[in-house]
Amino acid sequence: MQNRLDRVGKPVVYVHLGRVFGGESLWPWIQRAFTAGEFQAIVELGRSAEPPALPAAADVTIVRLPWMSPLLERSDLVVSSGTSAPVLGSLLHRRPLLVSPNGGEQAVLAAACRRAGVAAVLDRTRGGGQLRTAADDDVMTGRTHRMSNEFAQAKSESRAAQAVEETCP
Numbered sequence: 001m002q003n004r005l006d007r008v009g010k011p012v013v014y015v016h017l018g019r020v021f022g023g024e025s026l027w028p029w030i031q032r033a034f035t036a037g038e039f040q041a042i043v044e045l046g047r048s049a050e051p052p053a054l055p056a057a058a059d060v061t062i063v064r065l066p067w068m069s070p071l072l073e074r075s076d077l078v079v080s081s082g083t084s085a086p087v088l089g090s091l092l093h094r095r096p097l098l099v100s101p102n103g104g105e106q107a108v109l110a111a112a113c114r115r116a117g118v119a120a121v122l123d124r125t126r127g128g129g130q131l132r133t134a135a136d137d138d139v140m141t142g143r144t145h146r147m148s149n150e151f152a153q154a155k156s157e158s159r160a161a162q163a164v165e166e167t168c169p
Contacts, residue, residue: 001042001061002074008059010040011076013131014095016068017048018081018106024124026079026100027052033128034059039135042071046083069093077135079122082110091118094148096140098122098130117143 005012013034017026031054034041040059045051054060063071068089072078078090082101087109090097097119099110113119120134134140 001063004061005040005042005074008040010038010059011135012074013039013041013077013079013135014068014071014075014086014090015041015043015079016081016083016086017043017046018083018086018102024102026081026124029100029122029124029127030060031055031058033131037128037131039076039128039131041079042075044068044071044086077131082106082108082113084109087113087119091144091147092151094141094145096120096134096137096144098134100124116147118147 015026015030030041030043033039035055035058037059040061042061042063043051045062045064051062065071068086072089072093072095075095077098078086078095079098079100080086080090082099083106087097097113098121099113099119100122101107101110110119110121114121117140120130120137120140123130
């Protein structure tokens, strides 16, 4: 996988697909955003079904892996439906988020991330245009770093929860 990412040579966006709960799949957006664009994607399938056929020109690496830390380390930005593992992973690895919730806890967690200033809402109509904007957002990145530092200093689940509550306006 590292060789493929190096060969493509574009900045990496980690996309973690969550359950869609009858909502819209991110695949149409992924196809537009990562075909002839500025970024490449690592798409973690999570519990989702196999992907549709992608254009040959799509810069998308599809994985179904039980760990995400090495993928997050390689990424500049995280796209998520708002499920807990990729949200917490992105914050621990100091990566800003684009969120596109569908259901379940996704809307609640995505809203909390937006209030905390560590996430922006993914506009599915824009394709990849908002990736650079989110990746270069110094305010959102600064808040992400601050929250990551709070998590690191917490050293316990209750302290981490308190850090989140104090960080969220």
